Amino acid sequence: MSSLDPYSVAVALDGAGWHPAAWRFNTVPARSYFTAGHWVDQVRQAERGLLDFVTFEDSLTLQSSNLFTADSRTDQVRGRFDAVLLAARVAPATRHIGLVPTAGVTHSEPFHLSTGLATLDHISGGRAGWKVRVSATPAEAENFGRRTVPQIDERSLQSGAAQELLAELFGEAADAVEVVRRLWDSWEDDAVIRDRSTGRYLDRGKLHPVDFQGSHFSVVGPSITPRPPQGQPLVTALAHSTIPYELAAKGADLVYVTPRDADDARAVVGAVRQAEDRVGRTGARLRIFADLVVFLEDTPERARSRKARFDGADGAELVSDAAVLTDSPTGLVRTLAGFREAGIDGFRLRPGASEADLRAIVTGLVPELQSRGLFRRSYDTGTLRSRLGLSVPANRYAA
Numbered sequence: 001m002s003s004l005d006p007y008s009v010a011v012a013l014d015g016a017g018w019h020p021a022a023w024r025f026n027t028v029p030a031r032s033y034f035t036a037g038h039w040v041d042q043v044r045q046a047e048r049g050l051l052d053f054v055t056f057e058d059s060l061t062l063q064s065s066n067l068f069t070a071d072s073r074t075d076q077v078r079g080r081f082d083a084v085l086l087a088a089r090v091a092p093a094t095r096h097i098g099l100v101p102t103a104g105v106t107h108s109e110p111f112h113l114s115t116g117l118a119t120l121d122h123i124s125g126g127r128a129g130w131k132v133r134v135s136a137t138p139a140e141a142e143n144f145g146r147r148t149v150p151q152i153d154e155r156s157l158q159s160g161a162a163q164e165l166l167a168e169l170f171g172e173a174a175d176a177v178e179v180v181r182r183l184w185d186s187w188e189d190d191a192v193i194r195d196r197s198t199g200r201y202l203d204r205g206k207l208h209p210v211d212f213q214g215s216h217f218s219v220v221g222p223s224i225t226p227r228p229p230q231g232q233p234l235v236t237a238l239a240h241s242t243i244p245y246e247l248a249a250k251g252a253d254l255v256y257v258t259p260r261d262a263d264d265a266r267a268v269v270g271a272v273r274q275a276e277d278r279v280g281r282t283g284a285r286l287r288i289f290a291d292l293v294v295f296l297e298d299t300p301e302r303a304r305s306r307k308a309r310f311d312g313a314d315g316a317e318l319v320s321d322a323a324v325l326t327d328s329p330t331g332l333v334r335t336l337a338g339f340r341e342a343g344i345d346g347f348r349l350r351p352g353a354s355e356a357d358l359r360a361i362v363t364g365l366v367p368e369l370q371s372r373g374l375f376r377r378s379y380d381t382g383t384l385r386s387r388l389g390l391s392v393p394a395n396r397y398a399a
Contacts, residue, residue: 007340008289008345008388009347009349012291012350012351013039013042013043013351014057015080015354016033016353017352017357018352019307020314021076021313021314022352025309026353028355039090040090040094042054044094046097050096052097055129055131056083056099056100057080058084058102059102063076068137069139069151083102083103084117084120087100087101087124087128091127092123099120100128103133104133104135106133106134107140107144107147121229121230121233126228127384128234129235130180130234130236132173134170136149136166138150170246174247175215175216177250182210183210183221183222184223185395186210186221187207187208187225188395191203209221234385235252236252236254236255237254237256239256240258240321248275248286249275253385254287255289257289257291259339259342261323262338263342265338266343272288283393284390287345290344292323292324292335292349292350294327295326295353296327303326303328306326307352320350346388349361
């Protein structure tokens with residue numbers, strides 16, 4: 001990618017922000033996080049900044065300060081809206097920005113996922129995506145009661161048993177993504193006729209059973225929802241290591257990665273490309289977006305000071321899977337340039353505080369990029385896929 005190519009920038013929205021103490025410092029009432037208006041306002045602000053898309057976080061248990069186990073903290077935001085339903089609520093209130101909800105595959109049926117996401121693509125006019133999530137904790141399994149998942153933790157993550165569990169869960173996820181994609185293709189684009197003169201609404205010959213038989217799912221199809229406007233909504237996944245890289249390489253259009261710096265980014269990009277080779281990926285290469293937690297102020301010192309106040313209120317320094325940056329918009333542009341030179345295609349920024357840092361992205365970072373000719377000054381009229389340079393996939397069942 002040329003250093004002069006326009007940047008792709010997305011924002012990850014989650015409650016009050018990605019710092020667990022952010023809710024104490026935002027000026028909006030904390031009760032607003034569970035109102036539609038709060039989310040509509042955030043996404044509209046991101047749209048005013050001409051960002052590519054927003055993601056909505058979701059999970060099947062309450063948030064926790066621990067990666068693999070529940071906690072009992074009552075001083076941090078707990079609870080979320082269903083991300084797909086939230087995106088559907090936001091869609092009519094926006095016009096251009098992509099909407100990418102998180103939806104888990106481990107305890108959900110691919111048929112339901114496919115229809116929900118296809119519906120979102122229809123009502124948004126081709127702006128839908130999907131952030132695939134794998135559930136690997138006993139607490140999530142216990143909320144459904146249909147299977148058990150053994151406890152793993154960071155210390156045992158590299159053990160043979162943990163790796164075997166993850167391989168099983170991510171293998172199931174790959175099958176789920178494949179089923180969802182087949183269901184999206186089960187209606188040909190012109191299957192709906194709507195000819196009042198002849199009374200023919202549907203060409204039944206252009207609806208196809210998917211007949212998927214795998215070790216995890218057996219799905220006949222077709223879907224109940226016509227093919228989405230994008231053909232296939234954008235499929236994305238967060239990945240940190242080999243097994244998740246291979247899931248993304250098998251079934252996603254875009255992968256979020258978490259490099260610590262530009263040198264690490266170069267190594268991560270190489271690992272993702274190797275994963276593509278191992279799984280025999282065909283077609284368009286994965287778009288690789290770097291995830292970064294950002295605290296933005298006029299100066300790096302003010303950004304560090306604000307984060308330090310948040311850390312003090314929470315009782316611990318923020319720890320994240322992604323790099324945490326405290327900087328000015330100008331400084332962040334320099335950092336992003338280094339990541340781009342390492343092969344990163346775009347960025348998903350996680351605002352430390354949704355109020356202050358989303359505003360700084362829109363009113364600070366975006367103008368800095370625009371002044372360098374590196375960011376759009378208006379939206380095109382295309383779909384989310386076309387904005388990211390991805391074509392409409394051919395329907396696998398069409399003659």
